[in-house]
Amino acid sequence: MSKAFAVLGLFDSADALMKAIPKVKARKLGRLETYTPYPIHGMDDALELRRSPLGGMVLVMGVIGALTALGFQYWISAIDYPIVTGGKAPWSWEAFIPIMFEVTVLFATFTAGLGMLLLLNKLPFFGHPVLSAKAMRAITRDRFALAVEADPELDAEAAKAALKDAGAQDIEVLDTPEQTPFLTSDFILRTLGGIFVACLVSGFVMFWAIKLFPVLPPMSHMQDQPRLSAQQASTFFKDGRGMRMPVTGTVARGYLPSATGTQEEATALPNPLPRTPEVFAQGKAAFTNRCAVCHGAIGNGMGSLTAAYGAKPANLQAQQFRDYADGKLYWVIVNGKNAMPGHAADLDENQRWAVVHYVRALQRAQNAKDEDLR
Numbered sequence: 001m002s003k004a005f006a007v008l009g010l011f012d013s014a015d016a017l018m019k020a021i022p023k024v025k026a027r028k029l030g031r032l033e034t035y036t037p038y039p040i041h042g043m044d045d046a047l048e049l050r051r052s053p054l055g056g057m058v059l060v061m062g063v064i065g066a067l068t069a070l071g072f073q074y075w076i077s078a079i080d081y082p083i084v085t086g087g088k089a090p091w092s093w094e095a096f097i098p099i100m101f102e103v104t105v106l107f108a109t110f111t112a113g114l115g116m117l118l119l120l121n122k123l124p125f126f127g128h129p130v131l132s133a134k135a136m137r138a139i140t141r142d143r144f145a146l147a148v149e150a151d152p153e154l155d156a157e158a159a160k161a162a163l164k165d166a167g168a169q170d171i172e173v174l175d176t177p178e179q180t181p182f183l184t185s186d187f188i189l190r191t192l193g194g195i196f197v198a199c200l201v202s203g204f205v206m207f208w209a210i211k212l213f214p215v216l217p218p219m220s221h222m223q224d225q226p227r228l229s230a231q232q233a234s235t236f237f238k239d240g241r242g243m244r245m246p247v248t249g250t251v252a253r254g255y256l257p258s259a260t261g262t263q264e265e266a267t268a269l270p271n272p273l274p275r276t277p278e279v280f281a282q283g284k285a286a287f288t289n290r291c292a293v294c295h296g297a298i299g300n301g302m303g304s305l306t307a308a309y310g311a312k313p314a315n316l317q318a319q320q321f322r323d324y325a326d327g328k329l330y331w332v333i334v335n336g337k338n339a340m341p342g343h344a345a346d347l348d349e350n351q352r353w354a355v356v357h358y359v360r361a362l363q364r365a366q367n368a369k370d371e372d373l374r
Contacts, residue, residue, distance in 0.1 A: 005129045005176040006149040007159035009168025010138060014040050017144040020166035021046045024148060027162045031151040035130060035139045057115045058108045065107025069100040129174040269327030273353045283358030286351045290343055299362040311339035316359055317366050329356045
């Protein structure tokens with residue numbers, strides 16, 4: 001003989017139901033639940049139901065979603081593949097907001113749906129006893145039901161008496177349904193088999209659909225799209241060539257400008273290296289090895305060469321060279337000037353720019369400003 005899941009009693013009005021709840025609750029026979037055709041104000045307080053934790057669950061998962069999106073975008077944009085776009089730093093969090101919003105909504109939506117169904121409503125629970133009750137037809141129309149449910153067991157006779165004393169009509173005892181395990185081996189095999197058959201059928205149908213209808217607007221094969229092969233002629237351009245030269249001034253990613261053009265072009269080049277102790281140390285080493293012999297240790301043009309050298313090295317402390325742009329100094333290092341040879345073969349690009357930084361430090365040291373003195 002099966003155990004009683006609940007004892008269900010019907011009431012004619014919402015007021016009668018609300019008055020019956022405290023009477024039945026005082027008997028402490030089990031968990032109370034109501035089934036009504038429409039929401040009734042004050043029902044939650046009467047049943048003393050706890051506040052749903054769904055809002056907190058959604059909030060927590062929404063925050064986790066936002067932080068997850070922020071972390072992924074920070075890793076991609078600032079660490080793994082940093083690219084300066086529009087002059088903005090890789091760590092420009094304002095650009096991450098749209099994706100963060102979308103992922104926040106995604107996490108919150110899944111939490112609201114799955115949390116409500118699986119955690120709070122404890123689904124899957126197929127065949128709830130109330131759904132098969134005789135009173136279900138009346139509940140979905142104009143009657144109001146109060147159920148005393150097992151918690152964990154239920155005295156059905158005492159529950160029937162309590163509902164009857166509270167004014168209930170059409171009292172019905174609902175038996176506990178037999179619940180079979182959800183994830184059985186048979187269910188898993190049937191599910192996997194169904195997925196396999198669905199994939200097989202959809203693949204077969206798609207294969208023959210493409211065979212019978214290879215091109216359907218707006219779809220087109222990549223082989224048929226307008227394109228130009230290497231060295232292929234084109235009537236689109238006046239010179240008849242399909243391959244085009246890069247835009248003037250294009251710089252390959254990862255390479256600094258070489259300043260092999262004119263001095264005027266080089267003047268506009270900024271120093272791409274930061275002013276850090278490591279950069280100054282690199283510049284000092286390169287300057288000492290390649291430049292100090294002529295220009296001197298402090299760049300004043302008094303090096304270790306004797307008069308037999310014949311040429312007069314430039315005094316880098318002079319106002320003329322202090323007014324030079326960084327790009328122009330870089331150009332001189334690469335191409336040389338007067339008797340000075342170019343050092344493009346001896347110093348790489350980073351070393352040249354580091355030397356420019358070091359020369360600026362020497363000039364500042366010998367021409368200190370008031371704010372430099374403490």
